Amino acid sequence: xxxxxxxxxxxxxxxxxxxxxxxxxxxxxxxxxxxxxxxxxxxxxxxxxxxxxxxxxxxxxxxxxxxxxxxxxxxxxxxxxxxxxxxxxxxxxxxxxxxxxxxxxxxxxxxxxxxxxxxxxxxxxxxxxxxxxxxxxxxxxxxxxxxxxxxxxxxxxxxxxxxxxxxxxxxxxxxxxxxxxxxxxxxxxxxxxxxxxxxxxxxxxxxxxxxxxxxxxxxxxxxxxxxxxxxxxxxxxxxxxxxxxxxxxxxxxxxxxxxxxxxxxxxxxxxxxxxxxxxxxxxxxxxxxxxxxxxxxxxxxxxxxxxxxxxxxxxxxxx
Numbered sequence: 001x002x003x004x005x006x007x008x009x010x011x012x013x014x015x016x017x018x019x020x021x022x023x024x025x026x027x028x029x030x031x032x033x034x035x036x037x038x039x040x041x042x043x044x045x046x047x048x049x050x051x052x053x054x055x056x057x058x059x060x061x062x063x064x065x066x067x068x069x070x071x072x073x074x075x076x077x078x079x080x081x082x083x084x085x086x087x088x089x090x091x092x093x094x095x096x097x098x099x100x101x102x103x104x105x106x107x108x109x110x111x112x113x114x115x116x117x118x119x120x121x122x123x124x125x126x127x128x129x130x131x132x133x134x135x136x137x138x139x140x141x142x143x144x145x146x147x148x149x150x151x152x153x154x155x156x157x158x159x160x161x162x163x164x165x166x167x168x169x170x171x172x173x174x175x176x177x178x179x180x181x182x183x184x185x186x187x188x189x190x191x192x193x194x195x196x197x198x199x200x201x202x203x204x205x206x207x208x209x210x211x212x213x214x215x216x217x218x219x220x221x222x223x224x225x226x227x228x229x230x231x232x233x234x235x236x237x238x239x240x241x242x243x244x245x246x247x248x249x250x251x252x253x254x255x256x257x258x259x260x261x262x263x264x265x266x267x268x269x270x271x272x273x274x275x276x277x278x279x280x281x282x283x284x285x286x287x288x289x290x291x292x293x294x295x296x297x298x299x300x301x302x303x304x305x306x307x308x309x310x311x312x313x314x315x316x317x318x319x
Contacts, residue, residue, distance in 0.1 A: 023144035024068035027158065031061045034137045038130055045126035047176075048115035052108040052192045053134065053168060056199055059104040060161045063097040067158060070094075074249055087249035091213045094153055094250055098207040105196055112192040119185035127176035127188070134169030138162045152251040153213070157206050164202045168195050216246040219253050222283055227255070230282060234275060236261040239297050245285065254287040255279065263294035 035057045042050030070093035078085040142162035145155050175191035178184070209220060218224050222245055231240045239260035248254050261271075272290055279285045 021068065021071070023141075024064050024071075024158070027141040027144060027162065028061055028064045028068070030137050030141055031057050031064070034134060035061065037133065041126050041130040045130075047127045048112050048189045048192045050127055050130055050172065052112055052195055053131070053165070053172060055104055055108045056101075056168075056195075057134075057138075057165060059101050060158075060165065062100060063161060064158055066093040066097055067155075084248055087252055090152075090250040091210065091247060094157060094206070094210040095214045097157065098203065098210045101203055102200070102207065105200055108192075109196055112189050112196065115192065116186065116189035119189065125176070125180070127179070128173050131169045131172035131176060135166050135173070138165035138169060142166060153206070153209055160202060160206065164199060168198060171195065171198075213247050213250065218245045219247050222253065222285070227279075227283060227285075230278075231257060231259055231275075234259070235267075235271065238262070241297050241299065242291075248287060252287065253283075253285045254289075255285045256289045256291075258291045258293055258297065260293045260295065260297050268292060 035054050038050050038054035038057065041047075042054055067090070070089040073086045073089040076086050139162075142159055142165075145159040145162065171194065172191060175187055179187050213219070224243070224245060227245060228240055228243055231237060231243070237259050241258050241260075243255075243257040245253060245255045272292075275290060276288055279288050
């Protein structure tokens with residue numbers, strides 16, 4: 001019975017969050033300064049749209065800080081207790097960020113309803129000025145993360161949050177102009193509702209993905225059936241069972257599988273080396289453990305997982 005363990009980092013397939021340490025630092029500093037400016041301006045201008053945007057930007061500061069901290073923690077070496085290291089911290093940070101974002105949305109919604117019930121005069125010029133500054137700050141911060149947003153959910157979350165904020169700030173500029181032009185005070189809280197709806201809608205995908213990652217679901221972009229058929233297509237493989245694919249972090253994926261090959265095969269090491277290489281390049285799975293069984297499958301006791309598709313034996317169909 002042969003095993004293969006491959007735990008090498010294949011960073012050439014995606015940008016590690018640690019590579020964006022400077023972007024996180026710059027983004028946090030810019031957004032803290034902007035939040036302070038929005039709170040002062042929102043109170044002075046009596047604008048719920050500005051205050052709601054400030055609240056969301058504050059949650060973005062916390063989000064960036066958590067993502068940065070998790071990325072730093074993920075670089076720590078593994079130990080006897082944490083044998084995979086601390087890579088899972090990136091998943092936990094992403095989940096906490098999503099939860100905090102929706103908690104902030106609830107608080108801002110309550111404040112916006114109060115402004116809608118009791119509208120007060122708004123300083124439209126101040127609203128437009130600060131929102132215009134927000135377009136610059138958030139647009140620049142989004143650009144800092146644009147090159148890595150396809151490789152990691154933390155970086156993508158930072159990118160989407162900043163891009164969304166830039167677009168929302170553009171909407172606030174338009175709203176401030178409309179209040180100046182029409183004098184309709186209800187427009188400001190109405191714009192606040194639109195902002196909340198846009199943020200909730202744009203963040204739903206991230207919330208769903210982080211929950212899936214925390215439950216060790218097969219990462220988005222990997223088709224388990226294709227992985228199974230890929231393994232069955234390897235030289236000499238007749239059966240595959242106990243196939244599991246799960247995220248080690250927001251950008252690293254692990255796989256375990258039992259494969260059945262004819263007894264007497266003398267190319268086990270060569271087979272495993274090629275298989276590890278191909279799993280990285282075909283599916284970006286860089287951490288794999290393959291158990292080779294001879295002639296027949298060795299089925300263990302899986303308890304509640306017996307009925308799961310990943311645990312049952314899949315036999316290669318005759319040509």
